[in-house]
Amino acid sequence: MNDELFPRERVEVMPGAVHLPGWLRDGRPAELLAACRAWALPPAGLRTVRTPGGGQMSVRQLSLGWHWYPYGYARTVVDGDGTPVKPFPAWLGDWARQAVADAGPSVTDAGGPSAIPFDIALVNFYGTGARMGMHRDSDERSPAPVVSFSLGDTCVFRFGTPRSRGRPWQDVELRSGDAFVFGGPSRLAYHGVPRTRPGSGPAGLGLRGRLNVTVRAAGLD
16 A cells, blocks of 8 residues: 555566556545445345356456456346346546556557546455466457456466466566556456465455456447
């Protein structure tokens, strides 16, 4: 957050992938957490995602704007309660555009951050033992960057290349309040969360576990 003894600096982890430590400040972590708690309530609330092969993700999830399911988007929770997805809030798109601007020109095209029509958010909750395998965010039709906000427990965020799930990759520690932006040559890079660190989140936030909010532009009709 913003009270660290040695503030962490902005880091370009890979070309087009930028870590912004402590980006959420001045009440924004509490504001985002309160919003997530409201969004998590039914209908169209937090759910367990099942894969086409019959397995289930250890991370629980909800969507805003467009509902993500493996592997596509819909306007209703087609793999859950069938209700319309909750709307995407304009303020969250504004936050994402600000983070893109702070990340710098490597993450987006010549149109700049102000032109990005963010309209999707995926909210992921990591309880004890939850993880996310290496994957690409490739179901959107827009090349706009993805913006990730972290709350609660620290995680190891593994960020690789667009070529494969294997090495080379870099492990980045994402703490509560951090933002991570990836676009440009890293827009389709494989990434995942091999582990979290239970109990490492700030006590004052009042969150057990980790919340990750990823903001995207669908490019869909």
